[in-house]
Amino acid sequence: MDEKIQQALSISLLxxxxxxxxxxxxxxxxxxxxxxxxxxxxxxxxxxxxxxxKRKQTDSRIAVVxxxxxxxxxxxxxxxKDHGQVPVQYNRAARVLNGWLRKADYLDExxxxxxxxxxxxxxxxxxxxxxxxxxxxxxxxxDELLRIGAVQRDSNNHISLSKQAxxxxxxxxxxxxxxxxxxxxxxxxxxxNFSQPAEKSYLQLKVCYxxxxxxxxxxxxxxxxxxxxxxxxxxNRWFALQDRDANPDVIGSGRYQAGVGIYFFAHETSxxxxxxx
Numbered sequence: 001m002d003e004k005i006q007q008a009l010s011i012s013l014l015x016x017x018x019x020x021x022x023x024x025x026x027x028x029x030x031x032x033x034x035x036x037x038x039x040x041x042x043x044x045x046x047x048x049x050x051x052x053x054k055r056k057q058t059d060s061r062i063a064v065v066x067x068x069x070x071x072x073x074x075x076x077x078x079x080x081k082d083h084g085q086v087p088v089q090y091n092r093a094a095r096v097l098n099g100w101l102r103k104a105d106y107l108d109e110x111x112x113x114x115x116x117x118x119x120x121x122x123x124x125x126x127x128x129x130x131x132x133x134x135x136x137x138x139x140x141x142x143d144e145l146l147r148i149g150a151v152q153r154d155s156n157n158h159i160s161l162s163k164q165a166x167x168x169x170x171x172x173x174x175x176x177x178x179x180x181x182x183x184x185x186x187x188x189x190x191x192x193n194f195s196q197p198a199e200k201s202y203l204q205l206k207v208c209y210x211x212x213x214x215x216x217x218x219x220x221x222x223x224x225x226x227x228x229x230x231x232x233x234x235x236n237r238w239f240a241l242q243d244r245d246a247n248p249d250v251i252g253s254g255r256y257q258a259g260v261g262i263y264f265f266a267h268e269t270s271x272x273x274x275x276x277x
Contacts, residue, residue: 020034023179027172039066039068039072039076040076040079042066042068043062043066043068043073043076043077046061046062046065046066047062047077050065059073059074059077062077092132092133092134092136092141093133093141093144093145093150095132095133095134096128096129096132096133096141096145097145097150097161097164097165098132098236099128099131099132100113100116100128100161101113101161101164101233101236102233102236102237102240102246103131103240103246105122105123106123106128111233111237113160113161113164115158115159115160116128116158116159116160117157117158117159118142118153118157118158118159119157125138125142125159126138129141129142142159148163149162149163150162150163150165164229164233165229182261182263185259185261186261189202189203189204190204203260210269210270217266220264220266221264221266224262224264225264228262228264231262232260232262235260239258239259
């Protein structure tokens, strides 16, 4: 590897590892546990993404690519893989909110989420949960959305939307699922753009200023949230038109996941990073 590229890679990885270290140390994970997961990731990536054409992937081949011993590779390959599981509760609650935000039956003339009666065969919260919540009981979904403050319930049993996203503020397991999922998606986009020509690159934009007063942050955070939410609602409706689960009439080949993510960041800094990229 070229020395300049090696240095740039080391600097970039160190920044990523520092963020990961803050997460795992805050939750009491040891370096040994982290190292074990890192080795599992190396083995699984080589097994899936670095296989030779028409040749069975072997312990020896994975050991050569990763630098691990064959004995260690064999042990890691025999571990039960269960890294992609998403808790049902998180998945169902998020789907219910998503359906509320995108389907015309649950939107008013301004394309905003309607206030829904709890009961009813159609255009109700019960109908919404039955359509998007799978086999999860209506009461369980309502309790979860009330718990996180995503909905409000009035004295007439009408349900209104308070948050237009599922953000589990006090459920550590669900919050960690979001961290893992969203971070991996962002890194996959960055890696794709790194390895593809410009005409095949994915959307990757950022606006960042480094000399902002603390008093400006709440205003900018609120503005970013409002503008970002409006854009994502519009994109949500467009994506749903092409999704075969939301629109069974769509035809085509393959099965892909695609989306757009928006996030706000703020921290103290002395770096000169005024930029829009």
